[in-house]
Amino acid sequence: MNDVFFIVIMSMLVLAGVIAAIRFVKGPTAADRVVAMDNISVIIIATLVFVAYFFQRYIYIDVSLVYAVLGFIGILTIARYLEGGI
Amino acid sequence: MRKLIIAALLIVVAYVLIDAFAEFQFGAERQGIKDYFLEHTPTDLQVANSVTAIIVSYRGFDTLGEVTVLFLAATGISTILYRRRSKHTGLNPLRKSPEASLIVKAAVKLLFPMILILGAYVFVHGHLTPGGGFQGGAIIATGFLLLLISYRQFKVEHSVVMWVESLAGIFFVTIGIFGIIYGPNANFLENFLPVGNLNELMSGGVIGLVYVAVGFKVAAELTGVLDTLVNIRETGDNKETKE
Amino acid sequence: METILNYLGYFFVSIGAVFLVLGAFGILRMPDFYTRIQAGTKSSTLGAMSFIFGVGLLEPAWFIKTLVIVVFIAISNPISSHALARGAYKSHHQPYLKDGVDAYKEVENQKEVKL
């Protein structure tokens, strides 16, 4: 059960990542690409938690915690640049 | 023509790299040093995270050197950019740039203390979880960055930054000297505290103290660098004069 | 009890993965930036929240920490999307309007006149 579940879920995450990456390559403007990057970073947070569950390592969760907290700051910076704020 | 030359050069580089790595076996045992550390860190120092033990304890002097390099870089950036800044004190174009939206400001109020707590957690638990002084310091500096980009009137007090940085550096060196005085082998940065038990907060001897010092130092340095970078626009000698 | 938690966990993780895929699909299909960011933010926020919550249920000892991640995502993801939409509007991204209205345009125009 566990192995099949792992493979199915990881394939779905990979699929989501690929679709977001297509938008990243296509996206005509910088803002579109930032949206794709935002989406990819959320997918990666989920992936990190899931891989930690697969390896059964509790301390690995810290990495995804740091990602969840800091991931949005980079996007906020780019947004502030776009509106001419910084 | 230029592209052809670049392509030819790339092929040469690729050939050299392939030749160099063809015999190389990744993950193969080279010097047996890996086993030594994996065996000895849990028993010598009671540290759960071997990487931390190597960085801070076995190679503690290197870490002091790295922190010094960072300090020199931060000082260099401040020196170069600070001179420019004092040249045009008259104009302040940063005050005219649009403010962040009310929602971002409110969220920053809420999130900033939480980021500080997260950073403190990362560098206090350097010897138990992944992470350590450098990462924790970077997280705290990111928290200050959040304030810098969303509040125009927020200012970092450079004197406070300088004091925190110097005190943390002095603390680091003092721990090293205490190692000479009280350590069993009288070496610099040697462990002189009881090592405690594996997986507890008070374990690993001096590692926790060193990481607290490194955390404060890195946080202060990076905050200073970011503040300098964000405020260069106040000189007005970039966009305003070019366009 | 154990098995019920497990099945709940599998359920939440699967739902989360499905919504993550749908969110990515949304940003691929939508016609302009604002509609893309709508689809992307909603689906990826709920997807990631439910996914991580599900992992917390599968491994009850991790539950508190996963809950912290869920709360952080719920706060930070809409904020960054909102800031991005505002930034995009201020850098002259016109929204795609079929026959809709744009009430924000007046505010922006007024501001330019004032300066």
Add this chain to the structure above:
Amino acid sequence: MENVSKISRLVYTWVVLFALWMAFTTSLALDEVLVGLAISFVVAAMTFSYFTQIGLKAFSPKKIMYQIQYLIIFIVALVKANFHVAKIVLTPSLPINPGIVEFETKLNSDIAKMILANSITLTPGTFTVDVIENRFYVHWLEVETEDSEKVYKAIAESFEKILLKIYE
């Protein structure tokens, strides 16, 4: 909004940050607790002046009830929003008619506005683009009306009723 004493706000901040620390460590060992108390006190003393407006009153049973009610309404709206988006995305013709509308809110506190904006962002078909003073500018996937009263009724009323009770 009435003034709340500094002590109450400090203690509230301290409690919240200490709870966060305990969630990070997930251990009840004595040294963790002591270090956590010290660090969260230092951070709380630095930041309490803007972390909270209502202080310890947020823990009164009535407000906790309202917070739980808000959470339930929010989660229901979030799930609905996702099925709504999924329906739109999976329909080949993309049935959308987007536009930006505005409405006014009665909330005063910044954090309440932030929570309202986040909720609007995560609920069906709407997305906060900007907030100026107390006017919300909302991007709407299927514009039904331009009248700000009707917009307010359709988008924000259910959330704002409870937020007014929590934050006023």
Add this chain to the structure above:
Amino acid sequence: MSTFAFIFLLFSVTILIIAAFFAAFKKDLLQAVIATSIISLSLAVIFYILQAPDVALTEAAIGVALSTIVFVLTIRNTKRMEE
């Protein structure tokens, strides 16, 4: 490491290479910066799957926020389009 984890690793490397090409050849430097942060995201995943959480955490703390802001500030102080 299971075979599937290896495949996932290859996939991350592919995304990394695509983003790296993007960063190198794009004339709009802001988009190059966005590509750089995708590089750092996938690099963190690679470190993580190779079971080096220390490095992944450093990559997260530095690559995601700090290096992005330094690049963006530099673009602000120079100019956005490459000639």
